[in-house]
Amino acid sequence: MEEIERWLMFSYWGSYLKEDYMQVGLDVTEILMKHWGQVEWLRGTLFSYDEGLKDVDSFDTVRKEVLSDRDRYELYDVTFFNPTVTEEIYVNRLDIFDAMLTIQEYDDLKYFQTEDPALNERRTQELLEVFTDVASLPAIHELWMPDRDLTAFMGHPAYLYRPRPLFERVEHSLYTMKTKNEVARLVEEFEAHVPSEWVIDYVRERLGADAVQEMADGKVRVLFYDREITKSKVDTREFLRTFEEDVDQFCREKEVTLYKGEAS
Template identity: 65%
Template sequence: MAEDIERWLMFTHWGSYLKGDYIEVGLDVTEILMKHLEARRLDDGINTTLKNIDSFESIRKEVLSDRERYRYYEVTFRNPSVTEEIYVNRLVISDAYMLFEEYDGLKVFHTKDKEINAQRTQALLDVFTDVAGHSALEELWMIDDRRAFMGKPAYLYRPKSLYERVEGELYTNETKEEVIRLVGEFETHVPREWVIDYLQDRLGAESVQDMDNGKIRVLFYDRELTKSKVNSEEFLRTFERHVDEYLLQKGIRLYKG
């Protein structure tokens, strides 16, 4: 490829909350992605181990054959819906995070044809929603600058001092109890309906959907992935401030860090 600009198509720092076996959950995510994309290679982070993968079971068998070796692993996919070039993505699984990456600077999402851009955005959203529906995933973000979110509403409340550690990799697992406590406090004191009304008022009803398993889906873009409706980082900081103001009226301080 002419460009080599790494972007995350979806990600979660699941070391901060995942209660199950991240290797097993990562395999589940791999299987979901294989419904949409063509798996081409499995790597253990050091040596290529499987090429020209013929089935999900071959990946599962290889990873589970040596869990210590596959404490970190990558699966490379080809997206056959992009016909003008070979478009490759990579799923990265570790104990601290899950990343689904691409390396062309989102080029295929901002062609000159707006309809193609919208179709490819919707296809990514379908994959994103399918992955985020896994019961073990409590938060999943689409694109590294957070163009969309699916998960429990509490994960939209992101105190900077905490989440700098959550996303710092070395500290991700150390923050687990703190994140779980904060999520529990949020769910106790902030009504789900209040969150949904807040988001719909500012983003539009079409951008916020109520999902299964207590999750919601929030879109911060407008049809095309590269057309942001809001600056999501600023939006989330404002949301945090308004949650704090709402709870202050009840005499509650949610995060004391």
């Protein structure tokens, strides 16, 4: 069977991250070890996949290795065998570099699409718990899962506002780091003019009361699926385009323009 890579979780954190991305990646690794157990393989991937470390059950060992050779681990990945699937080895891989974070799988979400809806729902909930732990890190302002359908979001509400010209560049790793000033300005403007309560009411009105939950540090968790991760309630990208238009209208009524186009 052909491997089809999917991102279970991802963040274009290069557009906002202020902390040392290698350290934040280690914080994510520690959370994943809590859920998934030992690291099967830690590798630096800047030039080629090297031998790295295998079968590591101590987070302190992982941290010491990464921080002992920052050049080698400028880009690194961490491989886990996810224990929530027992039928066969289920590989998840955390990729860390300055522009983004991804947590990948290689079976096109087939383990979330079994013939047993209860199993699908349980695995979705288990992934949501990992997602919530990762997204709760203070350094992570926005986190999505999974990649193609954008079935869940956790972060600051401003990151739901995604003007296409800007985020086409955010989502291209060659340009992600170059968007930091624009994204920071946009987030600041959004938070100054669009109350979180307005965003929460907006989502609840369209997706249901259970679709959005307030979290710590002003973050929200929005679920665009219905119980199973592959059962979308809406076309999320279309939802976000409509959200953008409605935010713009809300702001026009206050004589405010949030996104003024690309910086010169």
